[in-house]
Amino acid sequence: MNRHTLYFALAVAAQFLILAAVPAQKIYTRATGRSVTLKMRPVDPYNVLSGYYVTLNYEIANPDSFANSDDSYKGERVYAILERRADGEWRPGSLSNSYPANLPENRIAIRGRHTYSRIEYGIEDFFIPEGKRAEIEEGLRKNHDRARVEIKVDSKGDAALVRLLIGNHVYDY
Protein backbone atom coordinates (compact mmCIF):
# COMPACT_ATOMS: atom_id res chain seq x y z
CA MET A 1 0.00 0.00 0.00
CA ASN A 2 1.55 3.30 -1.06
CA ARG A 3 1.40 6.52 0.95
CA HIS A 4 -1.49 8.02 -1.10
CA THR A 5 -3.63 4.95 -0.57
CA LEU A 6 -2.85 4.81 3.14
CA TYR A 7 -3.69 8.48 3.78
CA PHE A 8 -6.81 8.21 1.67
CA ALA A 9 -7.97 5.09 3.50
CA LEU A 10 -7.33 6.83 6.84
CA ALA A 11 -9.38 9.87 5.78
CA VAL A 12 -12.29 7.67 4.64
CA ALA A 13 -12.03 5.76 7.93
CA ALA A 14 -12.12 9.08 9.84
CA GLN A 15 -15.30 10.10 8.00
CA PHE A 16 -16.88 6.69 8.74
CA LEU A 17 -15.96 6.99 12.43
CA ILE A 18 -17.46 10.47 12.62
CA LEU A 19 -20.65 9.25 10.96
CA ALA A 20 -20.83 6.29 13.32
CA ALA A 21 -20.29 8.57 16.32
CA VAL A 22 -23.25 10.82 15.41
CA PRO A 23 -26.01 8.36 16.46
CA ALA A 24 -23.83 6.18 18.76
CA GLN A 25 -25.00 7.73 22.04
CA LYS A 26 -28.68 7.53 21.04
CA ILE A 27 -28.31 3.90 19.88
CA TYR A 28 -26.70 2.99 23.22
CA THR A 29 -29.38 4.81 25.20
CA ARG A 30 -32.19 3.21 23.19
CA ALA A 31 -30.66 -0.24 23.67
CA THR A 32 -29.88 -0.03 27.37
CA GLY A 33 -32.14 2.70 28.74
CA ARG A 34 -35.25 2.62 30.87
CA SER A 35 -38.54 3.73 29.30
CA VAL A 36 -40.12 6.94 30.53
CA THR A 37 -43.24 8.58 29.15
CA LEU A 38 -43.32 12.35 29.43
CA LYS A 39 -46.31 14.58 29.06
CA MET A 40 -45.87 17.31 26.50
CA ARG A 41 -46.78 20.84 27.33
CA PRO A 42 -49.03 22.74 24.94
CA VAL A 43 -47.05 24.20 22.05
CA ASP A 44 -47.80 27.29 20.01
CA PRO A 45 -50.26 25.95 17.42
CA TYR A 46 -48.94 28.38 14.82
CA ASN A 47 -45.36 27.29 15.34
CA VAL A 48 -45.77 23.57 15.88
CA LEU A 49 -43.57 22.49 13.01
CA SER A 50 -40.31 23.99 11.95
CA GLY A 51 -39.20 22.31 8.75
CA TYR A 52 -39.59 18.55 9.12
CA TYR A 53 -39.45 18.26 12.85
CA VAL A 54 -41.79 18.92 15.72
CA THR A 55 -40.44 21.21 18.41
CA LEU A 56 -41.30 19.51 21.70
CA ASN A 57 -41.85 21.28 24.97
CA TYR A 58 -41.97 19.54 28.36
CA GLU A 59 -42.88 20.45 31.88
CA ILE A 60 -39.34 19.43 32.88
CA ALA A 61 -37.90 22.05 30.47
CA ASN A 62 -39.15 24.75 32.82
CA PRO A 63 -36.57 25.25 35.63
CA ASP A 64 -39.27 26.62 37.94
CA SER A 65 -41.08 23.28 37.91
CA PHE A 66 -38.31 21.82 40.14
CA ALA A 67 -38.61 22.38 43.88
CA ASN A 68 -34.96 23.37 44.50
CA SER A 69 -34.42 25.46 41.33
CA ASP A 70 -32.24 28.52 41.90
CA ASP A 71 -29.69 30.72 40.09
CA SER A 72 -26.73 28.45 40.93
CA TYR A 73 -27.82 26.00 38.22
CA LYS A 74 -27.93 28.62 35.45
CA GLY A 75 -25.57 27.90 32.56
CA GLU A 76 -24.54 24.59 34.17
CA ARG A 77 -24.97 20.94 33.33
CA VAL A 78 -27.77 19.63 35.54
CA TYR A 79 -29.44 16.33 36.40
CA ALA A 80 -33.21 16.60 36.54
CA ILE A 81 -34.65 14.03 38.95
CA LEU A 82 -38.11 12.87 37.94
CA GLU A 83 -40.54 11.06 40.17
CA ARG A 84 -43.19 8.58 39.05
CA ARG A 85 -46.54 9.33 40.64
CA ALA A 86 -49.19 6.78 41.55
CA ASP A 87 -51.00 7.43 38.25
CA GLY A 88 -47.81 6.36 36.39
CA GLU A 89 -46.94 9.88 35.24
CA TRP A 90 -43.36 11.13 35.58
CA ARG A 91 -43.21 14.59 37.14
CA PRO A 92 -40.34 17.00 38.00
CA GLY A 93 -38.77 16.46 41.41
CA SER A 94 -35.49 18.26 42.05
CA LEU A 95 -32.28 19.37 40.35
CA SER A 96 -28.75 18.19 41.05
CA ASN A 97 -25.28 19.13 39.82
CA SER A 98 -24.09 15.52 39.82
CA TYR A 99 -25.63 12.19 38.96
CA PRO A 100 -27.50 11.13 42.08
CA ALA A 101 -26.50 7.80 43.56
CA ASN A 102 -28.93 5.12 44.78
CA LEU A 103 -32.10 6.42 43.23
CA PRO A 104 -35.21 4.48 44.26
CA GLU A 105 -37.23 2.60 41.64
CA ASN A 106 -39.76 5.39 41.24
CA ARG A 107 -37.13 8.02 40.40
CA ILE A 108 -34.91 8.65 37.44
CA ALA A 109 -32.28 11.30 36.58
CA ILE A 110 -31.94 12.92 33.14
CA ARG A 111 -28.89 14.91 32.15
CA GLY A 112 -29.58 18.36 30.73
CA ARG A 113 -28.13 21.82 30.23
CA HIS A 114 -29.57 24.85 31.99
CA THR A 115 -29.67 27.59 29.34
CA TYR A 116 -30.82 30.34 31.73
CA SER A 117 -34.47 30.34 30.60
CA ARG A 118 -34.98 26.57 30.15
CA ILE A 119 -33.36 23.18 30.54
CA GLU A 120 -32.49 21.24 27.38
CA TYR A 121 -32.07 17.46 27.32
CA GLY A 122 -31.33 16.80 23.61
CA ILE A 123 -34.87 15.46 23.09
CA GLU A 124 -36.49 18.69 21.93
CA ASP A 125 -36.79 17.95 18.20
CA PHE A 126 -38.72 15.01 16.77
CA PHE A 127 -38.01 14.46 13.08
CA ILE A 128 -41.04 13.41 11.03
CA PRO A 129 -41.61 12.33 7.42
CA GLU A 130 -42.88 14.99 5.05
CA GLY A 131 -46.05 12.96 4.35
CA LYS A 132 -47.09 12.95 8.03
CA ARG A 133 -46.56 16.65 8.57
CA ALA A 134 -50.22 17.76 8.20
CA GLU A 135 -51.57 14.81 10.20
CA ILE A 136 -49.23 15.38 13.16
CA GLU A 137 -49.84 19.12 13.14
CA GLU A 138 -53.60 18.54 13.23
CA GLY A 139 -53.28 15.87 15.93
CA LEU A 140 -51.18 18.14 18.16
CA ARG A 141 -53.68 20.97 17.82
CA LYS A 142 -56.68 18.83 18.70
CA ASN A 143 -55.10 16.54 21.34
CA HIS A 144 -52.31 18.60 22.89
CA ASP A 145 -53.45 17.52 26.37
CA ARG A 146 -53.16 13.85 25.32
CA ALA A 147 -49.77 14.23 23.60
CA ARG A 148 -46.90 12.27 25.13
CA VAL A 149 -43.38 11.31 24.25
CA GLU A 150 -41.72 8.01 25.06
CA ILE A 151 -38.02 8.35 25.80
CA LYS A 152 -35.31 6.04 27.09
CA VAL A 153 -32.88 7.10 29.80
CA ASP A 154 -29.60 5.23 30.28
CA SER A 155 -27.51 4.69 33.42
CA LYS A 156 -25.60 7.97 32.88
CA GLY A 157 -28.73 10.07 32.53
CA ASP A 158 -28.58 10.49 28.76
CA ALA A 159 -32.00 10.52 27.09
CA ALA A 160 -33.09 9.40 23.61
CA LEU A 161 -36.42 10.00 21.90
CA VAL A 162 -38.23 6.80 20.96
CA ARG A 163 -41.74 7.66 19.81
CA LEU A 164 -44.41 10.31 19.77
CA LEU A 165 -47.87 9.43 21.14
CA ILE A 166 -50.75 11.71 20.17
CA GLY A 167 -54.14 10.47 21.36
CA ASN A 168 -54.36 6.90 20.09
CA HIS A 169 -51.77 7.39 17.37
CA VAL A 170 -48.15 6.26 17.68
CA TYR A 171 -45.44 7.87 15.55
CA ASP A 172 -42.18 5.94 15.53
CA TYR A 173 -39.51 6.90 12.95
Add this chain to the structure above:
Amino acid sequence: MAPEYNRSVKFRAALKREIPAWTEQGILAEDRAARLRSLYELDDLGKESSRLLSAALFTLGSMMVGGGVISFVAAHWDEISRGPKVVLLFAALLVFHIAGYWLRYRSAWPRLGHALIFCGCLVFGANIGLLAQAYQVSGAWYGMFGVWALGSLAMAWAARSWITGLLVIVTSFTWFAGFAEDSHERLAIVYPPLLAAALLPLAWTIRSRALNTLTYFGLICSLPVLTLIRFDNVRYVLIAVAAGGFAAWAAGEFHRATGIRKEFGAPASNLGLATLASAAYLWSFHWAWRWSDNIDWNHLYWLIPAGFAVAIGVALLAKAWARMDESQRRSAAGVAAASLLLCLSPPLNRFGAWPTLAANAAALVIAAALIGKGIVEERRLAFWAGSLFVATLIVSRFFEYESSLLLKSAAFIVCGAVTMIVGVAYEKFLHRREATAQ
Protein backbone atom coordinates in the same frame (compact mmCIF):
# COMPACT_ATOMS: atom_id res chain seq x y z
CA MET B 1 14.16 41.35 -4.62
CA ALA B 2 13.53 38.66 -7.25
CA PRO B 3 12.17 39.96 -10.60
CA GLU B 4 8.40 39.69 -10.88
CA TYR B 5 7.07 38.28 -14.14
CA ASN B 6 3.59 38.83 -15.44
CA ARG B 7 2.13 35.33 -15.22
CA SER B 8 -1.42 36.19 -16.23
CA VAL B 9 -2.98 33.92 -18.84
CA LYS B 10 -4.02 37.00 -20.87
CA PHE B 11 -0.46 38.32 -21.11
CA ARG B 12 1.05 34.92 -21.84
CA ALA B 13 -1.55 34.21 -24.55
CA ALA B 14 -0.76 37.58 -26.20
CA LEU B 15 2.97 36.86 -25.96
CA LYS B 16 2.47 33.44 -27.54
CA ARG B 17 0.58 35.05 -30.43
CA GLU B 18 3.22 37.75 -30.99
CA ILE B 19 6.46 35.72 -30.82
CA PRO B 20 6.13 34.03 -34.26
CA ALA B 21 5.67 37.47 -35.92
CA TRP B 22 8.69 38.91 -34.07
CA THR B 23 10.96 36.01 -35.06
CA GLU B 24 9.72 36.15 -38.65
CA GLN B 25 10.62 39.86 -38.87
CA GLY B 26 13.98 39.27 -37.24
CA ILE B 27 13.13 41.34 -34.14
CA LEU B 28 13.66 38.32 -31.93
CA ALA B 29 16.25 35.56 -32.48
CA GLU B 30 15.04 31.94 -32.35
CA ASP B 31 17.07 31.10 -29.24
CA ARG B 32 15.64 34.16 -27.39
CA ALA B 33 12.12 33.16 -28.47
CA ALA B 34 12.74 29.68 -27.12
CA ARG B 35 13.92 31.17 -23.79
CA LEU B 36 10.80 33.32 -23.59
CA ARG B 37 8.61 30.30 -24.34
CA SER B 38 10.32 28.37 -21.59
CA LEU B 39 10.32 31.23 -19.05
CA TYR B 40 6.60 31.93 -19.48
CA GLU B 41 5.74 28.23 -19.99
CA LEU B 42 3.89 29.17 -23.17
CA ASP B 43 3.66 25.59 -24.42
CA ASP B 44 1.60 24.70 -21.33
CA LEU B 45 -1.03 27.39 -21.99
CA GLY B 46 -3.39 25.14 -23.95
CA LYS B 47 -3.10 22.36 -21.39
CA GLU B 48 -3.69 24.82 -18.52
CA SER B 49 -6.90 26.23 -19.97
CA SER B 50 -8.26 22.80 -20.85
CA ARG B 51 -7.30 21.56 -17.34
CA LEU B 52 -9.18 24.46 -15.75
CA LEU B 53 -12.20 23.92 -17.98
CA SER B 54 -12.25 20.17 -17.39
CA ALA B 55 -11.88 20.68 -13.62
CA ALA B 56 -14.80 23.14 -13.60
CA LEU B 57 -16.94 20.87 -15.80
CA PHE B 58 -16.16 17.74 -13.82
CA THR B 59 -16.87 19.44 -10.49
CA LEU B 60 -20.13 20.94 -11.73
CA GLY B 61 -21.16 17.71 -13.47
CA SER B 62 -20.41 15.44 -10.53
CA MET B 63 -22.20 17.85 -8.17
CA MET B 64 -25.30 17.67 -10.38
CA VAL B 65 -25.14 13.86 -10.60
CA GLY B 66 -24.66 13.70 -6.81
CA GLY B 67 -27.57 16.12 -6.30
CA GLY B 68 -29.75 14.00 -8.60
CA VAL B 69 -28.92 10.79 -6.71
CA ILE B 70 -29.56 12.49 -3.36
CA SER B 71 -32.89 13.89 -4.61
CA PHE B 72 -33.91 10.44 -5.90
CA VAL B 73 -33.10 8.86 -2.54
CA ALA B 74 -34.79 11.75 -0.68
CA ALA B 75 -37.99 11.16 -2.70
CA HIS B 76 -38.16 7.60 -1.31
CA TRP B 77 -36.51 8.30 2.03
CA ASP B 78 -39.64 8.09 4.18
CA GLU B 79 -40.49 4.63 2.83
CA ILE B 80 -37.11 3.18 3.80
CA SER B 81 -36.67 1.77 7.30
CA ARG B 82 -33.80 2.81 9.58
CA GLY B 83 -31.39 -0.11 8.93
CA PRO B 84 -31.37 0.15 5.11
CA LYS B 85 -31.14 3.93 5.44
CA VAL B 86 -27.88 3.63 7.38
CA VAL B 87 -26.47 1.09 4.90
CA LEU B 88 -27.43 3.37 2.00
CA LEU B 89 -25.74 6.40 3.58
CA PHE B 90 -22.45 4.61 4.25
CA ALA B 91 -22.53 2.92 0.83
CA ALA B 92 -23.08 6.23 -0.99
CA LEU B 93 -20.11 7.78 0.79
CA LEU B 94 -17.92 4.78 0.01
CA VAL B 95 -18.92 4.74 -3.68
CA PHE B 96 -18.04 8.43 -4.15
CA HIS B 97 -14.68 8.08 -2.41
CA ILE B 98 -13.64 4.79 -4.02
CA ALA B 99 -14.61 6.04 -7.50
CA GLY B 100 -12.85 9.34 -6.77
CA TYR B 101 -9.72 7.59 -5.54
CA TRP B 102 -9.54 5.20 -8.48
CA LEU B 103 -10.04 7.96 -11.05
CA ARG B 104 -7.63 10.32 -9.33
CA TYR B 105 -4.71 7.97 -8.72
CA ARG B 106 -5.23 4.99 -11.01
CA SER B 107 -6.64 6.37 -14.26
CA ALA B 108 -6.19 9.11 -16.85
CA TRP B 109 -9.02 11.15 -15.26
CA PRO B 110 -7.48 12.66 -12.13
CA ARG B 111 -9.62 15.83 -12.31
CA LEU B 112 -12.84 13.87 -12.45
CA GLY B 113 -11.53 11.86 -9.49
CA HIS B 114 -10.81 15.08 -7.58
CA ALA B 115 -14.35 16.31 -8.30
CA LEU B 116 -15.86 13.03 -7.05
CA ILE B 117 -13.81 13.15 -3.84
CA PHE B 118 -15.11 16.69 -3.23
CA CYS B 119 -18.68 15.47 -3.88
CA GLY B 120 -18.00 12.63 -1.43
CA CYS B 121 -17.30 15.27 1.21
CA LEU B 122 -20.59 17.00 0.37
CA VAL B 123 -22.34 13.62 0.71
CA PHE B 124 -20.53 13.18 4.06
CA GLY B 125 -22.12 16.42 5.30
CA ALA B 126 -25.57 15.39 4.08
CA ASN B 127 -25.12 11.99 5.77
CA ILE B 128 -24.43 13.61 9.15
CA GLY B 129 -27.78 15.42 8.95
CA LEU B 130 -29.66 12.34 7.70
CA LEU B 131 -28.19 10.06 10.39
CA ALA B 132 -29.08 12.61 13.06
CA GLN B 133 -32.61 12.64 11.67
CA ALA B 134 -32.87 8.83 11.55
CA TYR B 135 -31.87 8.48 15.23
CA GLN B 136 -33.62 11.61 16.53
CA VAL B 137 -30.34 13.28 17.49
CA SER B 138 -30.93 16.92 18.31
CA GLY B 139 -28.52 19.48 19.65
CA ALA B 140 -26.90 22.79 18.83
CA TRP B 141 -27.39 23.53 15.12
CA TYR B 142 -23.73 24.36 14.55
CA GLY B 143 -22.42 21.00 15.89
CA MET B 144 -23.04 19.30 12.56
CA PHE B 145 -20.86 21.83 10.77
CA GLY B 146 -18.01 21.21 13.21
CA VAL B 147 -17.87 17.47 12.55
CA TRP B 148 -18.38 18.05 8.83
CA ALA B 149 -15.35 20.36 8.84
CA LEU B 150 -13.24 17.77 10.71
CA GLY B 151 -14.05 14.94 8.27
CA SER B 152 -13.52 17.19 5.26
CA LEU B 153 -10.20 18.43 6.66
CA ALA B 154 -8.90 14.85 6.88
CA MET B 155 -9.91 14.31 3.24
CA ALA B 156 -8.51 17.67 2.07
CA TRP B 157 -5.09 16.63 3.41
CA ALA B 158 -5.28 13.01 2.26
CA ALA B 159 -6.35 13.89 -1.29
CA ARG B 160 -4.40 17.17 -1.37
CA SER B 161 -7.60 18.85 -2.48
CA TRP B 162 -7.83 22.65 -2.53
CA ILE B 163 -11.57 22.67 -3.19
CA THR B 164 -12.21 20.41 -0.18
CA GLY B 165 -10.05 22.89 1.77
CA LEU B 166 -12.50 25.63 0.74
CA LEU B 167 -15.35 23.45 2.03
CA VAL B 168 -13.48 23.24 5.36
CA ILE B 169 -13.31 27.06 5.52
CA VAL B 170 -17.08 27.41 4.92
CA THR B 171 -18.18 24.64 7.30
CA SER B 172 -15.70 25.45 10.07
CA PHE B 173 -16.55 29.16 9.92
CA THR B 174 -20.26 28.32 10.24
CA TRP B 175 -19.47 26.13 13.26
CA PHE B 176 -17.27 28.85 14.76
CA ALA B 177 -19.93 31.59 14.40
CA GLY B 178 -22.57 29.39 16.07
CA PHE B 179 -20.23 28.10 18.78
CA ALA B 180 -18.95 31.58 19.67
CA GLU B 181 -22.47 33.02 19.75
CA ASP B 182 -23.66 30.19 22.03
CA SER B 183 -21.80 31.49 25.09
CA HIS B 184 -18.48 29.88 24.12
CA GLU B 185 -16.77 33.08 23.00
CA ARG B 186 -13.72 32.50 25.22
CA LEU B 187 -13.06 29.03 23.84
CA ALA B 188 -13.76 30.24 20.31
CA ILE B 189 -10.61 32.38 20.26
CA VAL B 190 -8.67 29.25 19.30
CA TYR B 191 -10.47 29.11 15.95
CA PRO B 192 -8.36 31.65 13.97
CA PRO B 193 -4.99 30.04 14.84
CA LEU B 194 -6.44 26.55 14.34
CA LEU B 195 -7.80 27.48 10.91
CA ALA B 196 -4.41 28.92 9.93
CA ALA B 197 -2.55 25.86 11.24
CA ALA B 198 -4.92 23.46 9.47
CA LEU B 199 -5.09 25.06 6.04
CA LEU B 200 -2.11 27.35 5.34
CA PRO B 201 0.38 24.43 5.32
CA LEU B 202 -1.96 22.55 2.95
CA ALA B 203 -2.16 25.57 0.61
CA TRP B 204 1.64 25.79 0.81
CA THR B 205 2.12 22.08 0.04
CA ILE B 206 -0.23 21.98 -2.95
CA ARG B 207 0.66 25.55 -4.06
CA SER B 208 -2.98 26.66 -4.10
CA ARG B 209 -3.38 30.44 -4.30
CA ALA B 210 -7.17 30.16 -3.92
CA LEU B 211 -6.91 28.15 -0.70
CA ASN B 212 -4.17 30.39 0.71
CA THR B 213 -6.08 33.62 -0.02
CA LEU B 214 -9.44 32.31 1.19
CA THR B 215 -7.89 31.00 4.42
CA TYR B 216 -6.69 34.55 5.06
CA PHE B 217 -10.20 35.74 4.21
CA GLY B 218 -11.61 33.32 6.82
CA LEU B 219 -9.12 34.62 9.39
CA ILE B 220 -9.98 38.25 8.59
CA CYS B 221 -13.72 37.52 9.02
CA SER B 222 -13.31 35.49 12.22
CA LEU B 223 -11.65 38.27 14.26
CA PRO B 224 -14.53 40.80 14.04
CA VAL B 225 -17.04 37.98 14.73
CA LEU B 226 -15.28 37.38 18.07
CA THR B 227 -15.39 41.10 18.85
CA LEU B 228 -19.04 41.56 17.90
CA ILE B 229 -20.44 38.66 19.91
CA ARG B 230 -20.05 39.89 23.48
CA PHE B 231 -18.07 43.10 23.32
CA ASP B 232 -20.58 45.94 23.61
CA ASN B 233 -18.44 48.61 22.00
CA VAL B 234 -18.85 48.21 18.24
CA ARG B 235 -16.17 50.74 17.33
CA TYR B 236 -13.49 48.37 18.66
CA VAL B 237 -14.32 46.00 15.79
CA LEU B 238 -12.01 48.27 13.76
CA ILE B 239 -9.00 46.91 15.67
CA ALA B 240 -9.98 43.32 14.85
CA VAL B 241 -10.54 44.10 11.14
CA ALA B 242 -7.29 46.09 10.90
CA ALA B 243 -5.31 43.30 12.64
CA GLY B 244 -6.57 40.67 10.17
CA GLY B 245 -6.02 42.93 7.16
CA PHE B 246 -2.52 43.82 8.32
CA ALA B 247 -1.56 40.14 8.81
CA ALA B 248 -2.82 39.16 5.32
CA TRP B 249 -1.09 42.14 3.69
CA ALA B 250 2.20 41.45 5.53
CA ALA B 251 2.07 37.77 4.52
CA GLY B 252 1.55 38.82 0.89
CA GLU B 253 4.50 41.24 1.06
CA PHE B 254 6.62 38.47 2.59
CA HIS B 255 5.90 36.14 -0.33
CA ARG B 256 6.51 38.91 -2.88
CA ALA B 257 9.73 40.21 -1.36
CA THR B 258 11.38 36.89 -0.51
CA GLY B 259 10.22 35.04 -3.62
CA ILE B 260 9.08 32.13 -1.43
CA ARG B 261 5.80 30.87 -2.92
CA LYS B 262 5.81 34.10 -4.92
CA GLU B 263 2.44 33.28 -6.49
CA PHE B 264 0.78 33.69 -3.03
CA GLY B 265 2.05 37.27 -2.72
CA ALA B 266 -0.24 39.42 -4.86
CA PRO B 267 -3.62 37.88 -3.85
CA ALA B 268 -2.83 37.93 -0.10
CA SER B 269 -1.36 41.43 -0.24
CA ASN B 270 -4.31 42.77 -2.25
CA LEU B 271 -6.80 41.11 0.10
CA GLY B 272 -5.10 42.65 3.13
CA LEU B 273 -4.89 46.07 1.50
CA ALA B 274 -8.55 45.93 0.41
CA THR B 275 -9.53 45.02 3.99
CA LEU B 276 -7.51 47.89 5.48
CA ALA B 277 -8.86 50.35 2.89
CA SER B 278 -12.48 49.22 3.48
CA ALA B 279 -12.06 49.50 7.26
CA ALA B 280 -10.45 52.96 6.98
CA TYR B 281 -13.24 54.11 4.66
CA LEU B 282 -16.09 52.83 6.87
CA TRP B 283 -14.62 54.33 10.03
CA SER B 284 -13.77 57.60 8.27
CA PHE B 285 -17.42 58.64 8.74
CA HIS B 286 -17.97 60.53 11.98
CA TRP B 287 -21.15 58.57 12.79
CA ALA B 288 -19.05 55.39 13.04
CA TRP B 289 -17.74 56.77 16.36
CA ARG B 290 -21.08 57.54 17.95
CA TRP B 291 -20.82 54.74 20.47
CA SER B 292 -20.30 54.85 24.18
CA ASP B 293 -16.81 55.02 25.64
CA ASN B 294 -17.47 52.09 27.96
CA ILE B 295 -15.09 49.18 27.62
CA ASP B 296 -16.20 45.81 28.94
CA TRP B 297 -12.91 44.58 30.42
CA ASN B 298 -14.35 41.09 30.92
CA HIS B 299 -14.76 40.58 27.19
CA LEU B 300 -11.37 41.66 25.87
CA TYR B 301 -10.35 38.04 25.09
CA TRP B 302 -10.73 38.78 21.34
CA LEU B 303 -7.55 40.87 21.63
CA ILE B 304 -5.56 37.61 22.02
CA PRO B 305 -6.07 36.31 18.43
CA ALA B 306 -6.00 39.91 17.08
CA GLY B 307 -2.66 40.51 18.85
CA PHE B 308 -1.41 37.17 17.59
CA ALA B 309 -2.29 38.20 14.00
CA VAL B 310 -0.46 41.53 14.43
CA ALA B 311 2.62 39.78 15.88
CA ILE B 312 2.75 37.33 12.96
CA GLY B 313 2.29 40.23 10.53
CA VAL B 314 5.15 42.20 12.13
CA ALA B 315 7.44 39.15 12.03
CA LEU B 316 6.68 38.51 8.34
CA LEU B 317 7.12 42.17 7.46
CA ALA B 318 10.48 42.24 9.27
CA LYS B 319 11.62 39.27 7.15
CA ALA B 320 10.41 40.95 3.96
CA TRP B 321 11.94 44.34 4.88
CA ALA B 322 15.51 43.19 4.24
CA ARG B 323 14.64 42.18 0.67
CA MET B 324 12.75 45.37 -0.23
CA ASP B 325 14.20 48.33 -2.12
CA GLU B 326 13.80 51.92 -0.88
CA SER B 327 10.54 52.70 -2.66
CA GLN B 328 8.96 49.41 -1.55
CA ARG B 329 9.99 50.14 2.01
CA ARG B 330 8.34 53.57 1.85
CA SER B 331 5.12 52.02 0.58
CA ALA B 332 5.24 49.21 3.20
CA ALA B 333 5.97 51.71 5.98
CA GLY B 334 2.93 53.72 4.85
CA VAL B 335 0.59 50.71 5.00
CA ALA B 336 2.03 49.65 8.38
CA ALA B 337 1.54 53.19 9.72
CA ALA B 338 -2.05 53.24 8.42
CA SER B 339 -2.73 49.90 10.19
CA LEU B 340 -1.29 51.31 13.41
CA LEU B 341 -3.42 54.46 13.08
CA LEU B 342 -6.53 52.31 12.62
CA CYS B 343 -5.69 50.22 15.69
CA LEU B 344 -5.07 53.34 17.78
CA SER B 345 -8.24 55.15 16.66
CA PRO B 346 -10.82 53.47 18.97
CA PRO B 347 -9.06 54.42 22.23
CA LEU B 348 -8.85 58.03 20.94
CA ASN B 349 -12.62 58.35 21.04
CA ARG B 350 -12.44 60.35 24.28
CA PHE B 351 -10.68 63.15 22.42
CA GLY B 352 -13.43 64.53 20.19
CA ALA B 353 -12.80 64.32 16.46
CA TRP B 354 -9.40 62.59 16.73
CA PRO B 355 -10.52 59.04 15.84
CA THR B 356 -12.36 60.31 12.74
CA LEU B 357 -9.25 62.26 11.74
CA ALA B 358 -7.03 59.24 12.39
CA ALA B 359 -9.21 56.96 10.22
CA ASN B 360 -9.24 59.57 7.43
CA ALA B 361 -5.46 59.94 7.71
CA ALA B 362 -5.06 56.14 7.53
CA ALA B 363 -7.26 56.02 4.43
CA LEU B 364 -5.18 58.75 2.76
CA VAL B 365 -1.93 56.98 3.65
CA ILE B 366 -3.21 53.74 2.09
CA ALA B 367 -4.26 55.68 -1.03
CA ALA B 368 -0.83 57.35 -1.17
CA ALA B 369 0.90 53.96 -0.81
CA LEU B 370 -1.17 52.62 -3.72
CA ILE B 371 -0.44 55.65 -5.90
CA GLY B 372 3.26 55.42 -4.99
CA LYS B 373 3.30 51.75 -5.92
CA GLY B 374 1.58 52.62 -9.20
CA ILE B 375 4.28 55.18 -10.03
CA VAL B 376 7.39 53.35 -8.84
CA GLU B 377 6.43 49.85 -10.00
CA GLU B 378 4.51 51.18 -13.03
CA ARG B 379 1.31 49.40 -12.04
CA ARG B 380 -1.70 51.09 -13.57
CA LEU B 381 -4.24 49.24 -11.41
CA ALA B 382 -2.56 50.32 -8.16
CA PHE B 383 -2.32 53.95 -9.31
CA TRP B 384 -5.93 54.16 -10.41
CA ALA B 385 -7.21 52.30 -7.32
CA GLY B 386 -5.36 54.79 -5.10
CA SER B 387 -6.65 57.79 -7.09
CA LEU B 388 -10.21 56.47 -7.03
CA PHE B 389 -9.93 55.90 -3.26
CA VAL B 390 -8.85 59.53 -2.69
CA ALA B 391 -11.69 60.82 -4.89
CA THR B 392 -14.22 58.61 -3.03
CA LEU B 393 -12.97 59.90 0.33
CA ILE B 394 -13.32 63.54 -0.75
CA VAL B 395 -16.78 63.03 -2.26
CA SER B 396 -17.93 61.11 0.85
CA ARG B 397 -16.76 63.92 3.17
CA PHE B 398 -18.70 66.48 1.12
CA PHE B 399 -21.87 64.42 1.31
CA GLU B 400 -21.32 63.68 5.00
CA TYR B 401 -20.88 67.24 6.22
CA GLU B 402 -23.29 70.03 5.50
CA SER B 403 -21.72 72.61 3.22
CA SER B 404 -23.03 75.13 0.72
CA LEU B 405 -23.88 73.97 -2.78
CA LEU B 406 -21.34 76.45 -4.14
CA LEU B 407 -18.53 74.91 -2.09
CA LYS B 408 -19.64 71.40 -3.09
CA SER B 409 -19.65 72.43 -6.74
CA ALA B 410 -16.17 73.95 -6.48
CA ALA B 411 -14.82 70.89 -4.69
CA PHE B 412 -16.23 68.46 -7.25
CA ILE B 413 -14.89 70.52 -10.17
CA VAL B 414 -11.42 70.74 -8.58
CA CYS B 415 -11.50 67.04 -7.71
CA GLY B 416 -12.55 66.01 -11.22
CA ALA B 417 -10.01 68.31 -12.88
CA VAL B 418 -7.17 67.14 -10.63
CA THR B 419 -8.06 63.48 -11.28
CA MET B 420 -7.95 64.07 -15.04
CA ILE B 421 -4.72 66.11 -14.94
CA VAL B 422 -2.95 63.62 -12.67
CA GLY B 423 -4.24 60.70 -14.77
CA VAL B 424 -3.00 62.22 -18.02
CA ALA B 425 0.36 63.05 -16.37
CA TYR B 426 0.65 59.45 -15.12
CA GLU B 427 -0.13 57.96 -18.53
CA LYS B 428 2.46 60.32 -20.13
CA PHE B 429 4.96 59.26 -17.47
CA LEU B 430 4.35 55.58 -18.29
CA HIS B 431 4.75 56.24 -21.99
CA ARG B 432 8.04 58.09 -21.36
CA ARG B 433 9.30 55.18 -19.24
CA GLU B 434 8.32 52.71 -21.93
CA ALA B 435 10.08 54.83 -24.60
CA THR B 436 13.22 55.07 -22.42
CA ALA B 437 13.17 51.32 -21.81
CA GLN B 438 12.92 50.66 -25.56
